[in-house]
Amino acid sequence: MSIKIGIVGAGQFAQHFIPLFNAHPQVKSVLLADLDEKKRTAAAAKYGVAATCATLDDVLASDVDAVALFTQHWMHGPQAMQALRAGKHVYSAVPCAASIEETQALVRTVEQTGKIYQMGETSYYYPHVCWAREQQRKGFFGDITLMEAGYYHDWDITSIDSRGIIAARTTPENFIKIAGSPPMHYPTHTMSQAIGVTGAHMMRVSAHGWVDHHPDGIYDPKVNNYANAFSNQTALCVMSDGAAARINEFRRVGHPGGEFMSVWGTRASLEYSMAGAVVIGHSFGDTRRIDDLFKLRPETHGGTALAQPVERLPREFAKLPNNHWGSHQFLADDFVRACVTGEHPPTNVWQAARYLVPGFVAHESCKQGGVQLPVPDFGAGPK
Numbered sequence: 001m002s003i004k005i006g007i008v009g010a011g012q013f014a015q016h017f018i019p020l021f022n023a024h025p026q027v028k029s030v031l032l033a034d035l036d037e038k039k040r041t042a043a044a045a046k047y048g049v050a051a052t053c054a055t056l057d058d059v060l061a062s063d064v065d066a067v068a069l070f071t072q073h074w075m076h077g078p079q080a081m082q083a084l085r086a087g088k089h090v091y092s093a094v095p096c097a098a099s100i101e102e103t104q105a106l107v108r109t110v111e112q113t114g115k116i117y118q119m120g121e122t123s124y125y126y127p128h129v130c131w132a133r134e135q136q137r138k139g140f141f142g143d144i145t146l147m148e149a150g151y152y153h154d155w156d157i158t159s160i161d162s163r164g165i166i167a168a169r170t171t172p173e174n175f176i177k178i179a180g181s182p183p184m185h186y187p188t189h190t191m192s193q194a195i196g197v198t199g200a201h202m203m204r205v206s207a208h209g210w211v212d213h214h215p216d217g218i219y220d221p222k223v224n225n226y227a228n229a230f231s232n233q234t235a236l237c238v239m240s241d242g243a244a245a246r247i248n249e250f251r252r253v254g255h256p257g258g259e260f261m262s263v264w265g266t267r268a269s270l271e272y273s274m275a276g277a278v279v280i281g282h283s284f285g286d287t288r289r290i291d292d293l294f295k296l297r298p299e300t301h302g303g304t305a306l307a308q309p310v311e312r313l314p315r316e317f318a319k320l321p322n323n324h325w326g327s328h329q330f331l332a333d334d335f336v337r338a339c340v341t342g343e344h345p346p347t348n349v350w351q352a353a354r355y356l357v358p359g360f361v362a363h364e365s366c367k368q369g370g371v372q373l374p375v376p377d378f379g380a381g382p383k
């Protein structure tokens with residue numbers, strides 16, 4: 001069996017996924033849409049996609065089985081629900097929604113329509129998360145008592161390095177209104193590291209925010225669309241298995257950026273940071289470096305490390321681009337498999353909600369001076 005897929009959005013991020021969906025052996029055709037004709041025709045020519053159209057509505061009116069959304073993040077929730085109601089399976093770039101209410105409505109829409117939904121959470125397939133998940137399954141850490149995860153992404157508007165690309169994509173005037181969104185409204189890259197290793201979810205959260213005072217004004221509550229003053233937010237979460245999780249979402253930080261994690265277990269621990277990955281036991285002699293997280297496979301599935309299970313990927317992906325630590329190929333393959341088999345993918349809508357909702361609550365806690373608040377949970381979905 002194979003599917004027809006419509007890709008909506010031919011912007012920067014979609015460039016990584018168009019060639020993957022196009023090459024997947026169980027995708028029989030790709031339809032590419034973007035409101036911007038220039039982007040649409042350039043991407044169609046570059047990746048050899050014959051069928052194009054302008055809008056999501058055009059895609060939904062076509063005979064595609066599934067839709068992949070690479071549109072701006074605040075559009076994802078409404079667009080995904082519109083596509084599900086039109087009878088299409090949905091893949092969405094992160095985050096899945098813009099509020100707790102919208103997330104709940106999305107979960108209910110998936111439940112009502114019975115369609116497949118996947119949020120493309122790249123951190124779920126990062127080498128250190130794959131490695132720790134596998135070790136946890138084997139009982140290597142003992143009981144995990146604390147998970148720590150961070151996502152560091154400074155987007156100073158005056159920056160002239162690669163972060164300047166973000167500023168250049170939209171006019172500086174619009175950028176400054178949008179960039180200052182609360183970091184905890186985009187928490188999926190961190191929450192998913194903690195949840196992706198232990199399987200437990202956040203039940204209560206208290207958080208603290210750094211009130212930014214940089215002259216660029218990104219986090220001036222009178223300037224940005226969100227009345228938000230926090231550039232960095234740290235949450236302490238109580239997990240459903242009794243452990244704690246400390247989550248950092250930082251947007252103003254002297255750091256080149258990325259996703260990092262520590263696992264603190266009763267038998268062993270993992271420290272994964274810019275300095276490398278080290279596993280530690282009870283004695284100094286148990287300490288060893290985990291090079292499989294960094295050693296790349298130059299020959300196939302570019303960008304993947306030895307710790308990632310590339311044997312499950314389609315052979316057709318072998319020489320194709322694969323960004324964000326090799327996670328893109330796993331995500332694209334998960335979605336096509338799910339559509340074909342009818343089995344929900346690992347980063348399904350119930351997991352997506354658990355990656356996102358604690359962040360909205362954490363932001364509220366920051367505004368209330370760190371008070372601990374309950375995290376709504378919309379269930380684990382079907383077994």
Ligand SMILES: NC(=O)c1ccc[n+]([C@@H]2O[C@H](COP(=O)([O-])OP(=O)(O)OC[C@H]3O[C@@H](n4cnc5c(N)ncnc54)[C@H](O)[C@@H]3O)[C@@H](O)[C@H]2O)c1
Nearest residue numbers: 009011012013014034035055056070071072073093094122
């Ligand atoms: N690691 C990650 O998971 C990661 C990394 C980067 C970006 N992202 C996500 O990917 C998404 C896309 O980011 P980007 O940088 O490519 O954005 P972008 O602004 O470059 O592209 C979005 C495109 O969607 C198009 N679009 C919007 N609504 C449409 C509609 N109704 N019909 C047709 N086209 C429509 C726009 O014209 C635009 O070209 C964002 O939501 C971002 O959060 C995720």
